[in-house]
Amino acid sequence: MNPKTLELLNSINANFGLNLEPVIEEFNRSSISDMTEEQEFQLLTMAIRPLIEVEPDYTYLAAQVENAKLNLEVMRTIGLTDNADECVAFIDMIHFGVENRRLAPELISLFDLPRLAEQIRPERTELLTYLGLQTLYDRYLCHHNEKRIETIQGFFMRVAMGLSIQEDDPTTRAIALYHMFSSLDYVPSTPTLFNAGTLHSQLSSCFLLTIPDDLYGIYGRMRDNAMLSKWAGGLGNDWTPVRALNSYIEGTNGKSQGVVPFLKVANDTAVAVNQGGVEMFEIKVSAQEQDREGISPPHVLMPKEERKLWILRWIKEHKEMSLSFPDRQAVEEYVKATGVRLSGNGECSDLKTCIKEMVQAKYIKLEYIRKTCQIAYGEKKGYYAYIPDIVWIGRKESKKMKGLQEGAYVLGTQWADGDSREPWAIGYFAGVSSTGKYKIRMETGKISEHEFSVCKEITQEQAQRVLNHKNKINDSPVSLWKYIDSKEEQLLQHKELLTSKGVQVTHIVAIDVGSCIGKDNQLQWDVKPDMKRFSQMTSGHVILMGRKTFESLGRVLPRREHVVLTRDEEYAVPEGVTVAYNLEQALNSCLGLIKRKDLPKNIYVIGGAEIYNMTMPLADKLEVTHVQTHVKDGDAFYPHIPKDMQSTSWVNYKEDLETNTPAYSFATYEYVK
Ligand SMILES: NC(=O)c1ccc[n+]([C@@H]2O[C@H](COP(=O)([O-])OP(=O)(O)OC[C@H]3O[C@@H](n4cnc5c(N)ncnc54)[C@H](OP(=O)(O)O)[C@@H]3O)[C@@H](O)[C@H]2O)c1
Incomplete structure (x- = not known):
């Protein structure tokens, strides 16, 4: 070993006090004569590396040897002497980078380089492990003609400068950032490290694109993918809107080849656009069930060696989505009975962007569209259709409507928002209301309570056609409207019953910042004061819960009457626990228990998600513990708190590091009159 190399090794090791014998032994065994300094450093690193497994501290020794090699490379590339001081050399690094069009000229024009150089702390490189370095x-380090042109600390400062260019006092800001980065308190993500302070300072990563269902859109997004992967990475594509295999294409009167051929082109684009040799491309795909057969094995599109595009999720679209429907079975029955396809042909392709209640609203809307269009078109299907001759759909008709004579025979509709529960009425035009809506006098003489956004004169014959269709539709076997109406009616009856007995319903729940209440049928935090509050509040009361929550409790809680909801008629429970097979039974059991055992007239609903959801319209009060945490991949969520409810009490509690308790607040929500 060259005496200079040995001296360096010893000086580095002075900080670590490691046994150098095995290092030197291995070095000597593998070395050959006339090695350059760089080759010696390299061999030295190789001799140290295997020792890391035995004694982890060798990682810092290897890192420092590697760092010495890096510094040598940088100093020689930018034209300084081998042992130039890193702080002084920093100024030369920046100049060299700008002159060779690797770094932005603003790094010279906007910054006080000598002041920055004074801040460079070469010793902080010792914080890095071998793998990190x-x-x-x-x-990550900037290079020119395959040679690195910045040291580790020079790199941190360059990134800090890049991020401070727009600041009022760039130098001061860069210094503050540099100290954060170099002490590893905070390090930005890859694109920032790559690009800050360079000539293309694109600092973001992770881009999610939705692919539209038309050729311009599809290829437009592929171009976007290409450009993004040139300068950044982490791409996610959502292919769900693209129509499925065998869907109808109106323009050509043909059938679609589905999403798979496009995925192949997307994959090839990803292969073709290489991000500076760095593998960072990933596409998430969720698409239609119909296309699934085109992919084998299902989760991987391409043979391994040329694969860039990974199918991360394949949504079984309507099954997966229906998990969030209020009643999956009803929706599925509806889908089956009406033959509505949830994807393809654009019929309902925006469904995937909806969540929970929105999905339900979309179904209502879809049924509305179907009904209205069927009226106009008879059996012909055309969902985004206009309805010529009979009724207007579209704002441009509004001028014509202004000319309507009172008493004209009209069909009125509320198409404008499409979510109307009362889509049309036939009768005599009775003027415009103060809110600008059209009033219709019905055959009975009554003016329709529903004022319509649009109405159009029609003939008696057209009206007859409409009415014929209306009857036909109302006779159809499943109607989500009817279903929802009947549910609402039932709930109203339940509420009336409870009110007549003077019994209140209170939810008691703990939720995280995203309304999550649990995961894998378990609570995800341990907030003892919340448990205590739960126990104090519910003690001596009837508690109503779903079967899963009952099981997650793992025992019967003392001093409380349990009513457990399940659809399983053979579900066995310990003595003293009451089982109910539907909400009505459950409420009756609660009322029975309150009466028999003379309990307070307040039913505590203690969860979980299904039961909170179902009983929210019955709740008079919500006792909510807001836990300041975020559960990753939670699978049970509390429903939205109704808009008319307000918090009537709110107390905050701080995080307790000793007991590992996150911050939380106790809140009470009530309807405020
Ligand atoms: N953070 C909190 O304050 C809190 C409180 C409670 C629970 N949780 C969490 O919530 C999660 C459990 O919630 P979950 O929604 O999955 O389950 P859940 O609401 O506790 O129970 C659902 C079950 O209730 C029964 N059920 C629902 N609707 C019914 C109806 N109309 N008629 C008859 N039975 C009916 C069904 O039982 P069968 O399947 O037996 O038919 C259903 O599977 C867990 O993670 C738990 O830790 C959190």
Whole structure:
């Protein structure tokens, strides 16, 4: 070993006090004569590396040897002497980078370089492990003609400068950022490290694109993918809107080849656009069930060696979505009975962007569209259709409507928002209301309570056609409207019953910042004061819960009457627990228990998600513990708190590090009259 190399090794090791014998032994065994300094450093690193597994501290020794090699490479590339001081050399690094069009000229024009150089702390490179330093060397440091042109600390300062260009006092800001980065308190993500302070300072990663269902859109997004992967990475594509295999294409009167052929082109684009040799491309795909057969094995599109595009999720669209429907079975029956397809042909392709209640609203809307269009078109299907001759759909008709004579025979509709529960009425035009809506006098003489956004004169014959269709539709076997109406009616009856007995319903729940209440049928936090509050509030009361929550409790809680909802008629429970097979039974059991055992007239609903959802319209009060945490991948959520409810009490509690308790608040929500 060259005495200079040995001296360096000893000086580095002075900080670590590691046994150098095995290092030197291995070095000597593998060395050959006339090695350059760089080759010696390399061999030295190789001799140290295997020792890391035995004694982890060798990682810092290897990192420092690697760093010495890096510094040598940088100083020689930018034209300084081998042992130039890193702080002084920093100014030369920036000049060299700008002159060779690697770095932005603003790094010279906007910054006080000598002041920055004074702040460089070469000793902080000792914080890096070998793997960390090696990764920076291989992937992140600026290079010119395949030679690194910045040291580790120079790199941190360059990134800090890049992020401070727009600041009022760039130098001061860069210094503050540099100290954060170099002490590893905070390190930005890859595109920032790559690009800050360079000539293309694109600092973001992770882009999610939705692919539209038309050729311009599809290829437009592929171009976007290409450009994004040139300068950044982490791409996610959502292919769900693209129509499925065998869907109808109106323009050509043909059938679609589905999403798979497009995925192949997207994959090839990803292969073709190489991001500076760095593998960072990923596409998430969720698409239609119908296309699934085109992919084998299902989760991987391409043979391994040329695969860039990964199918991360394949949504069984309507099954997966229906999990969030209020009643999955009803929706599925509806889908089956009406033959509505949930994807393809654009019929309902925006469904996937909806959540929970929105999905339900979309179904209502869809049924509305179907009904209205069927009236106009008879059996012909055309969902985004206009309805010529009979009724207007579309704002441009509004001028014509102004000319309507009172008493004209009209069909009125509320198409404008499409969510109307009363889509049309036939009668005599009775003027315009103060809110600008059209009033219709019905055959009975009554003016329709529903004022219509649009109405159009029609003939008696057209009216007859409409009415014929209306009867036909109302006789159809499943109607989500009817279903929802009947549910609402039932709930109203339940509420009336409870009110007549003077019994209140209170939810008691703990939720995280995203309304999550649990995961894998378990609570995801341990907030003892919340448990205590739960126990105090519910003690001596009837508690109503779903079967899963009952099981998650793992025992019968003392001093409380349990009513458990399940659809399983054979579900066995310990003595003293009451089982109910539907909400009506459950409420009756609660009322029976309150009466028999003379309990307070307040039913505590204690969860979980299904039961909270179902009983929210019955709740008079919500006792909510807001836990300041975020549960990752939670699978049970509390429904939205109704808009008319307001918090009537709110107390905050701080985080307790000793007991590992996150911050939380106790809140009470009530209807405020
Ligand atoms: N953070 C909190 O304050 C809190 C409180 C409670 C629960 N949780 C969490 O919530 C999660 C459990 O919630 P979950 O929604 O999955 O389950 P859940 O609401 O506790 O129970 C659902 C079950 O209730 C029964 N059920 C629902 N509707 C019914 C009806 N109309 N008629 C008859 N039975 C009916 C069904 O039982 P069968 O399947 O037996 O038919 C259903 O599977 C867990 O993670 C738990 O830790 C959190």
